[in-house]
Amino acid sequence: AQSVSQHNHHVILSEAASLELGCNYSYGGTVNLFWYVQYPGQHLQLLLKYFSGDPLVKGIKGFEAEFIKSKFSFNLRKPSVQWSDTAEYFCAVGQGSGNTGKLIFGQGTTLQVKP
């Protein structure tokens, strides 16, 4: 069965520290890859997405992610985190092409940034 795995469940960092959140998926077909953020009490917001082309994707708020096909990975990075980055982060994989591919989420990673 298709699955998305986020290895870091709870990450605590100090401000200005670098961030890398791991995401691996198991699906052999065409995939679209996403990272979403959910701030406390708010709905999901798209950070970035990868469909094709350059495997290094830049998103909003200084986040970027790299798609490594051979490793089935799509890790999220940020060089210097801020207190406002405290939130829940979800990796998601959209399966298949066209507009019917369902989106499967990883377990989520809680990021806590200490001021």
Added chain:
Amino acid sequence: GAVVSQHPSRVICKSGTSVKIECRSLDFQATTMFWYRQFPKQSLMLMATSNEGSKATYEQGVEKDKFLINHASLTLSTLTVTSAHPEDSSFYICSARDVRDYGYTFGSGTRLTVV
């Protein structure tokens, strides 16, 4: 950008009653919408894929007779929780896929409490 409106945002109902949740794509057409359930501190679990003009596709373990999905138009999908019980209390989130760029846009969610 694409916007998905989900209503109501919060609902409290008595055990045994039914509750309808609406999901509308406001500025784009969505032939496919998705319904998720999110428990506290957990990830989004896909319940079903809603296809305009046809029957919904339910994920394994989701009771189709309990969670009725209707996708009557290109901009509206509804989820009806029938004969609700306290264990159905959860956060329900819809998502619509934009045929223009295959991006997924999420509604703000519905907090259902069954008493």
